[in-house]
Amino acid sequence: AVVSTQSTGVGEFHFDENGMSRTDGHQSHFDEESRPDLFFWSLDGDDQQESLEDISDYVTMGNSAAASLFREYINVLEAVRFSSVCPEKLSWKVLEKNDEVWTLEKVGSVIQCMAGVANIRATETEIADFLRDPRTRFSYDQTLYKTNVVTEINDDLRLIYAHHRAKHCLIGHGRDFLYFQYDRREGDKRILAHASCTHPKCPVDPQIIRATMYETGFIIEPLPETGMSSGVYVVKMDPGGYIPDALLRWFKRKQPKILFEIKKYFER
Numbered sequence: 001a002v003v004s005t006q007s008t009g010v011g012e013f014h015f016d017e018n019g020m021s022r023t024d025g026h027q028s029h030f031d032e033e034s035r036p037d038l039f040f041w042s043l044d045g046d047d048q049q050e051s052l053e054d055i056s057d058y059v060t061m062g063n064s065a066a067a068s069l070f071r072e073y074i075n076v077l078e079a080v081r082f083s084s085v086c087p088e089k090l091s092w093k094v095l096e097k098n099d100e101v102w103t104l105e106k107v108g109s110v111i112q113c114m115a116g117v118a119n120i121r122a123t124e125t126e127i128a129d130f131l132r133d134p135r136t137r138f139s140y141d142q143t144l145y146k147t148n149v150v151t152e153i154n155d156d157l158r159l160i161y162a163h164h165r166a167k168h169c170l171i172g173h174g175r176d177f178l179y180f181q182y183d184r185r186e187g188d189k190r191i192l193a194h195a196s197c198t199h200p201k202c203p204v205d206p207q208i209i210r211a212t213m214y215e216t217g218f219i220i221e222p223l224p225e226t227g228m229s230s231g232v233y234v235v236k237m238d239p240g241g242y243i244p245d246a247l248l249r250w251f252k253r254k255q256p257k258i259l260f261e262i263k264k265y266f267e268r
Helices: 052-082 124-132 134-140 245-267
Strands: 004-007 012-016 019-022 092-096 102-106 112-120 144-154 157-166 170-186 189-196 216-223 228-238
Touching: 052 092, 052 102, 052 112, 052 144, 052 157, 052 170, 052 189, 052 216, 052 228, 092 245, 102 245, 112 245, 124 170, 124 189, 124 216, 124 228, 124 245, 134 144, 134 157, 134 245, 144 170, 228 245
Parallel strands: none
Antiparallel strands: 004 012, 012 019, 019 144, 092 102, 102 112, 112 228, 144 157, 157 170, 170 189, 189 216, 216 228
16 A cells, blocks of 8 residues: 655645545645645555446436535525525524624524535636535645545546544544535536445445435535625535534534635635
8 A cells, every 4th residue: 555645835644545634733725736636545456437327326316416405505595685584484594694604504404404605705616626626625624634535437526535523523533424526507606516425445434433414515606797706505414423412513603614714715
């Protein structure tokens, strides 16, 4: 197995057959020049291509997740627009609003279901290209410990492994995810949809609780003649196992504000 450590100018990252991970715990900001090489999962002697049936299944799941995410996007924007008029008739509740990011929670949801809304000083293409690259998540999600691309189905669809650790949020060994990332356009909007999936290259580790990600992701809409875009981030997940209520409340506040970190990245 190849083992190496790459210094990026924003911290050090460790590479081996298990992926890319933080080694210094420092906050990270990735410019194009300092971004570590994209890591693709590789197993010795395993060069098998995905079957056409598997590809079709992943594409179907991607389209379904993107459609569900877009429906939630409409509901979230409706809640932002009418929260002060008729909040009792809305499916989302505004928890906090300021000049930077609005945070919301879905009413009556039995899973963790949050959203953030913000305007970002970048084009829709710039933001989407930034978010498509799993390495950049180190710069805006401080719970991310390790990530890698398991396989790339096509230009718009890839499977990603992510291991999250946070002493305030995910106890024990943290949580890991295996999810697909699907990039789709809907009119002038860009949808980056994520949801949990399975793949033989990435079985469940009995030492880590694998959380379930439902329709999650970003919807980015250009704001004409402003050089800005509107970003909506929806998170729907079941962390699995036991997590104290106080830590879940922390997680609810933290996740939607990922948009604030993305705003800071583009405003530097």
